[in-house]
Amino acid sequence: MHNLLSNLKIAVPEKIFVKDPESSALGKRIIEHSILLINDLGFDAFTFKKLGVIIGSNESSIYRYFESKHKLLLYLSSWYWAWIEYQLVFETHNISDHKEKLIKAIDIVCRTTKEDSNFSHINEIVLNRIIINENSKSFLTNEVDKENKDGYFIIYKRVIQRLRDMIIENSPDYNFPSSLASTIIEGGLHQHFLKDHFLSITDCEGQITPSRFFIDLTVNTLNLK
């Protein structure tokens, strides 16, 4: 998979960036180190100025690639979900059993990233941590409807719809396939957050993972045999 991924360019909606960060060495450094710095400082305390110092480049040069730090977050989020979608398609396409396929899919969207591909400048382990902590901030804004119309969230929505389709494949009569799919995906991230910060309101810890919880939830709800 890693070899395949290195030859595959993850496609992000064009309007998100001013200049494609994949198109230059500086652009790649911006992506690489923004992930590390957002992880260290949190998105709120992260600034282009601080990033500039780290990559030995000027703040204003970064504005040549992204018009705001919010757009940069949208880019990272889109990249992440495109990468999840890739795994979803790749790792489930040859599973013929519907139930097995759905279980695999839930595991993919809920699991913690444990290996960095080492082929790109993007550290997927750290990016996964950022998504857990910051993904909601990409859409919890006053501009969400405009940005949605501009297509900034299509990849994220497509992942949810793929999961929804697998739910329907298992239970054509179930009334809430879209809501269940979106609950699994946001809930998966949320349970990871709780296990790191609010242990008293989650059961996830050690062997009990968000994946296991949501697989159990789905199998029972859909009454899969």
Added chain:
Amino acid sequence: MHNLLSNLKIAVPEKIFVKDPESSALGKRIIEHSILLINDLGFDAFTFKKLGVIIGSNESSIYRYFESKHKLLLYLSSWYWAWIEYQLVFETHNISDHKEKLIKAIDIVCRTTKEDSNFSHINEIVLNRIIINENSKSFLTNEVDKENKDGYFIIYKRVIQRLRDMIIENSPDYNFPSSLASTIIEGGLHQHFLKDHFLSITDCEGQITPSRFFIDLTVNTLNLK
């Protein structure tokens, strides 16, 4: 219920504010109009300066009550969950049937607020909208562990634990009562957000409410007869 509520002071952890906004007319105006203004502008664009203009008071006076806009959000969040907790206790305490009680509880935490109590300076309908859009931002910060230690989230956690206890009452052997409770509460807010902004990834619309979805999910998962 409304009459009772008007005589009942919603208790918020003391360390959240510098000076109790309930203790003065200005404090109440700050709360009243911050809710309306955050709803209009979104939390990110909301500033103490803009609030000051609206309440005809100076920006710095607001700092006498809250040391930052983040602390104000924590206050509003705590107030909201205390108010939900009140409804949870009041509306379920005389229901003896465990299943019926749990269903009522899920409805309370997931339903849309439709009536303003009109007894306090707080507009609960608008506050409910703010919580849907902004609640996550109260804990998705780099300071979450410190603030959690300082008790800023106890009311929120207590509501989840009350729901968890009702789940255990119904299914003592279920393995994930805390995760299910936290999923219902965060998921309920999220499904409301989706119905307002991302209709393609939710089934909630019109008659199909987040409450119905999560009641169905819980009854099926726990296999309640």
Added chain:
DNA sequence: TCTTATGTAATAGTAAAACTATTATATTTG
């Protein structure tokens, strides 16, 4: 009633963040 204490709010800031206009330096290409 006068003085002191205290609560409340306004003035006038500062520091940092977010973003922009302009200029300089590479690099490409015809």
Added chain:
DNA sequence: CAAATATAATAGTTTTACTATTACATAAGA
């Protein structure tokens, strides 16, 4: 090799978030 273009740096501005200090108002005690 000159013109065009891509790329990046300098040096700003504006806005936000927050603070230090002063002023005013009310209340309490002697």
